[in-house]
Amino acid sequence: MNGKVSDVIEQPGAPTRIRGSEFSYSPEDFNLVRQTLYRISGIRLAETKDAMVYSRLVRRIRALRHKSFSDYLSYLKRTPAEQQHFINALTTNLTSFFREPHHFSMLANHLAVSPQVKTIWCAASSSGEEPYSIAMTVAEHFGHFDVPVKIIASDIDSNMLEKARAGIYPEQITRQLSPERCKHFLHRGKKHQAGSVRIVPELRKMVEFRHINLTEPRWPLPRQIDVIFCRNVMIYFDKQTQLRLLEKMVSFMPAQGLYFAGHSENFSMAPHLVRPVGNTTYQPAKGKSYG
Template structure:
């Protein structure tokens, strides 16, 4: 936080307490934030996230010159345009290039045995590292950028989508990419842009970014999705929402499709929807072509 700093003291399961608090923040405020976020996005915040909520929203409250969390929440209720700022502040965006690398190896293998893969959806693209890793894998498999595969990347956070479209990152990412990938897929910044890299335009053109809230009734997607990356997203939803979203995603997939989940996600509770075919990798039980 900048300006007048509050020292946040967080104890698991207890409402947040602050020393010299800059803004009034009660347990009711925290609960109202949680309920509002759940209503808009389906995301459930744990009881222990009260300090996180304070630190994330305090910057927005300052910018709007509000005097308390309750005043801000009233403004949020009256101002539909504030919802996106609220969502952007509270959603978590942790990602990296080729995170959980076994998934990208499985994707390349899948492309080799399933020649009719047309569409890949990255359902939580964050700042772009994951969909660009997908695009690199696809480009490497086909040997060129004009691959016959459409890559759609979506996120609920408009700020992250804008960053993803730009494709500009710290040059620290080169530590996690091979020299060959750096050569083919990155441009190094010069002069005032030194210390940064940018995804080459040919790779950026392979990815179409769209803003999608997974909990809305209709998604702006093609009728069939062959591969879905939905990793470390379901953990933010309750079980009922997880099953509803998984069922909806699987309904878009062919029988031979692949669904990549996050390392902490498990769908053993949904054997009627998916079956495991590898480490956090699933196929539909009832795809579009087998009933």
């Protein structure tokens, strides 16, 4: 979470106010934020996230010199270009290198027995740790960077995509990687960049970053995707949207494709779409190619 809000004060019939804040913040404001975010991104905010919404949006309100939340929301309604800033402020990005490592072991095994794999899509790249972990796994399998596998990474947050493309991280991330991986895949910063590391250019070139809103009708993707990482994303959508997105993703996959879900995501309610083949890992349910 960006920022921290310790107290929310509510009085019957009065606007909600964050202790020590300069902006009034009514339940109507919060509900309009929830409705707007759901409409443009499909993300459903819990009713308990009112303090988070304030802490995330207040910086944008200050930057635009609006006088209130209602002024900002009116501006948002009449200014389509503001929608991306709104989304960037409210989306949560929590990731690390080789998070849920069993998925990367399974990907390596899949590559070993499936030479037909040509395209991998990371559907929520955040700041880049996940797609670069995928790229490391692919490079290690082939033993070099010039691989016959295309890796596409997408996110709804344009700020995160810029950070991911740059591939620059605090030096502490080396604790998440083995010394061998650090040696092969990272450059340590020097002089004014001391204390940071950067993904080597050969690995960065393996990943193509694209801006994709999963709720949009068309995705700029190849016709077939052999492996999809869509982890800890579906939890932000309601069940209806989850099923619609899963069905659409599976439509890109061949029968032998792999779909990696997050540790808190389960698709037992969709046996007509996917079948489990491992820990939070699925394949298309039908015995034929889709799409």
